Amino acid sequence: MNMKIKEYWNDFLSLIYPNLCLGCDDPLPQGSKYICPKCHYNLPKTNTHALERHTFQEKFMGLVPFSHVLVYAYFIKNGIMQHVLHALKYNDNQEIGIMLGRWYGHDLLLGGYADAFDAIVPVPLHPKKQEIRGYNQAYCFALGLSEVLKTPVVEHGLIRTKHIDSQTKKGKVNRILDVEGIFEVQEIDRLKDKRVLLVDDVLTTGSTLVACATPLLALPCQALSVAVMAGVK
Structure with missing residues (x-):
């Protein structure tokens, strides 16, 4: 044809x-x-990349010394980002994550983050969960960011060592306790003494990102930042 x-x-x-x-x-x-x-x-963009102080940083105060907490858009119930992320996670639309990564990558590029990171690490899914879904949505987001920022993705920089049940109805303290110690660094040579950007889909309490940060900071990495597609106020 x-x-x-x-x-x-x-x-x-x-x-x-x-x-x-x-x-x-x-x-x-x-x-x-x-x-x-x-x-x-x-899109309800947060513009956190252009702000010195914002509310999402408060989720990690006293827990993790992130250099940058970067949130592309607000997660609003029944809003645009909720529909977009649902399609990404459950409708086998990996391209959506890559698209969002490209969009946010251009914002970060214009915001002065062209040479801010040495490696991008997606928050891993448990292998069984990834097998069911077929892909990791955080990795898709990382690919889009990498394409624009010209920063390599270390796909298996972190591995998840055990599966936990849904944390949707749990409080912040219980979430942190549940995920404590479930992540390990896999590719030490590619991350040690590097400026690492940890990426995920949604920031709620921040417990998963805190659990991911612990082994990365223990390497140590030179600096650790986080970027997510959407954040809950």
């Missing part, structure tokens, strides 16, 4: 089965993927 016929065929299919925006459910205009231009413009 030549390119012109393929284009007509795709246009015909879109009339019958239109691709809908994840944010508003309206049909996507030609050239857009996953999110329409209006929802992209209305």
Whole structure:
């Protein structure tokens, strides 16, 4: 099928089965993927990369000395980011994570973070959970960031040594106790004395990131920062 016929065929299919925006459910205009231009413009960005002090830093006060706490957008119930992240995690849309990483990577690039990190490390899933899902959404985000920032991803920099049940209904203290000691550094030579950017999908209490930070800081790494796709206030 030549390119012109393929284009007509795709246009015909879109009339019958239109691709809908994840944010508003309206049909996507030609050239857009996953999110329409209006929802992209209305993403509730936090701009933490441009702020000296912000509320997300408070989640780690007295726990982890992160150099930077970078949050792309606010996670709002039934908001754009919740719909986008749900599609990323449960609808086999890995490209969404890469897309968000590219978008945030450009923001960080313009914000002066072009040479801020030596390695990007995604928060790992337990192997059994990743086998079920087929991929790690944090790794997808890391790939997008890496593409723009030209910083290598150390995919297996951390490994998860045990699986824990959902923490959705647990308080901050219990979450921290649950995840304590469940992560280990795998690729020491690539992370020791490096400026590491730890990445995840959603920041809630921060307990998982605290647990990941402990073995990385023990290497030690030169500096440790964190970047997430969305954060809960």
